[in-house]
Amino acid sequence: MGETCKNWTEWLSKTRFASLTEEQKTQTLNWLSLVGDIIINSAKIEENDTVIDIGTGTGLLAFKALEKLNGTGCVIFSDMFQDCLDNCQEFINANAENIKGQYKMLLSPADKIDLPEGSVDKAIMRSVLVHIVDKQSAINEVCRVLKKGGIFSFFEPVISSNTRYWELVRPENIKNYEAFKEAENTFMTDFSDSLCNFDENSIAENLDAAGFSDGEINLDNVESKYIVSAPMIDEWFNNPPAPGRPTIKDRFLRFFSEEDVREYIKDLKRELTGREITVRTKSIFAYAVK
Numbered sequence: 625m626g627e628t629c630k631n632w633t634e635w636l637s638k639t640r641f642a643s644l645t646e647e648q649k650t651q652t653l654n655w656l657s658l659v660g661d662i663i664i665n666s667a668k669i670e671e672n673d674t675v676i677d678i679g680t681g682t683g684l685l686a687f688k689a690l691e692k693l694n695g696t697g698c699v700i701f702s703d704m705f706q707d708c709l710d711n712c713q714e715f716i717n718a719n720a721e722n723i724k725g726q727y728k729m730l731l732s733p734a735d736k737i738d739l740p741e742g743s744v745d746k747a748i749m750r751s752v753l754v755h756i757v758d759k760q761s762a763i764n765e766v767c768r769v770l771k772k773g774g775i776f777s778f779f780e781p782v783i784s785s786n787t788r789y790w791e792l793v794r795p796e797n798i799k800n801y802e803a804f805k806e807a808e809n810t811f812m813t814d815f816s817d818s819l820c821n822f823d824e825n826s827i828a829e830n831l832d833a834a835g836f837s838d839g840e841i842n843l844d845n846v847e848s849k850y851i852v853s854a855p856m857i858d859e860w861f862n863n864p865p866a867p868g869r870p871t872i873k874d875r876f877l878r879f880f881s882e883e884d885v886r887e888y889i890k891d892l893k894r895e896l897t898g899r900e901i902t903v904r905t906k907s908i909f910a911y912a913v914k
């Protein structure tokens with residue numbers, strides 16, 4: 625990899641799996657499906673509901689919603705990028721005999737959804753707020769398009785809580801360890817960065833401020849173990865977290881020279897290749913009732 629990722633469809637179908645082994649890719653796909661099922665179940669989708677999947681991407685949630693509706697109601701595949709909607713439409717065209725029910729494609733940013741107030745029963749979303757700096761505006765907009773009593777069910781990874789690279793290594797084996805630790809802590813808590821500017825508490829405040837009357841936020845804290853390979857470390861540094869966004873390497877380059885970052889990556893490879901590491905991730909599963 626290391627090349628600029630063209631668009632969201634490419635990122636979702638290829639880039640995000642680039643640092644994974646085949647086994648890890650299968651585990652990730654199974655996990656994504658499970659996350660989708662949890663979101664759909666929490667949305668309590670009923671016959672004849674109008675359901676909007678905001679930031680649908682390749683339609684992970686929207687296709688599950690269509691199945692759940694079983695030929696009734698309507699699913700709105702909504703995204704800010706046309707490539708995503710085209711990709712979903714192509715999938716529908718290729719699998720027309722297996723897809724029942726009404727659907728619409730809606731090109732709209734999450735903070736300005738092109739739908740009237742109170743027009744949908746359920747809103748579902750996975751890993752979209754994490755790409756939007758102003759989460760309050762997007763959550764306000766979800767609340768606006770929902771009917772009274774409508775449910776917003778969503779999942780977001782709390783990236784600022786993830787294990788950091790400096791935690792995985794022995795300080796004495798890394799040149800400039802303290803400076804790299806400080807730089808990573810700085811960019812992982814940058815409030816202007818959509819990836820890091822939130823947690824479960826800020827999301828709860830956003831939901832309240834938007835006018836949701838009830839709801840629940842559940843945390844999923846996971847520890848995963850795996851053996852590190854050198855190419856995996858290259859992918860960690862060179863894979864963008866979203867199309868057009870700075871890679872981890874770009875983020876370190878704001879603080880260090882190209883040569884220093886290259887040395888740091890070399891030190892990490894020496895330190896971690898062949899070693900089993902444990903990484904921590906935290907995610908939010910939430911639902912809110914208007």
Ligand SMILES: C[S@@+](CC[C@H](N)C(=O)[O-])C[C@H]1O[C@@H](n2cnc3c(N)ncnc32)[C@H](O)[C@@H]1O
Nearest residue numbers: 632679680681684704705733734750751752755
């Ligand atoms: C990580 S992907 C998740 C896709 C899909 N929800 C899933 O679970 O596979 C993020 C999605 O959010 C969309 N997106 C990013 N910013 C957006 C915005 N401001 N408004 C609407 N969609 C947005 C992207 O186009 C992309 O499809």
